[in-house]
Amino acid sequence: MEIDGLFTALLFGAVIGGLGRLVIPGRQHVSLLATILVGIVAALLGTAAATVLGVAETPGIDWIELALQVGLAGAGVTLWANRSKQKLLH
Template sequence: MIFFLIGCVISGAIAGGLGRLILPGRQNISVFATIAAGAVAAGVGTGIAYLLGFADRSWLVFVVQIVLAVGCVAIVASASGKKSGS
């Protein structure tokens, strides 16, 4: 279980950063919020991969995690209350 959580944080940092790069505009959220959103996306994405049976394809799991990270970063950015824009 601890290795799963550590893996979620590490892949969440990468997925959250990529999700933030993919999301258009500027997101005024902290690095911690980006990593947290990415970690949630990584955990949920891995769970979806196991449920749908493609957990053995790591590249596909990572794509799902990035797509979910874009959504999580967008939700966190909109809920932060700060104005976003360029």
């Protein structure tokens, strides 16, 4: 991976992770780094799912792909926050 691809993945992961945090109600105790990592994974998984469903390459903005990515990021942030909460309780 070239440096511009890495920078793009980090930036896109931060945006997707941030949007994922916005769709989850309440406050999540998740660090910025964790949000970016969850966003990167969600972006990759959302793109893969959109490809399987045949909606990844559409003209204009790929709204379905974006919705999949943000939904996965929201689920990932929720899982990460609950995982962190469980560590605090034990």
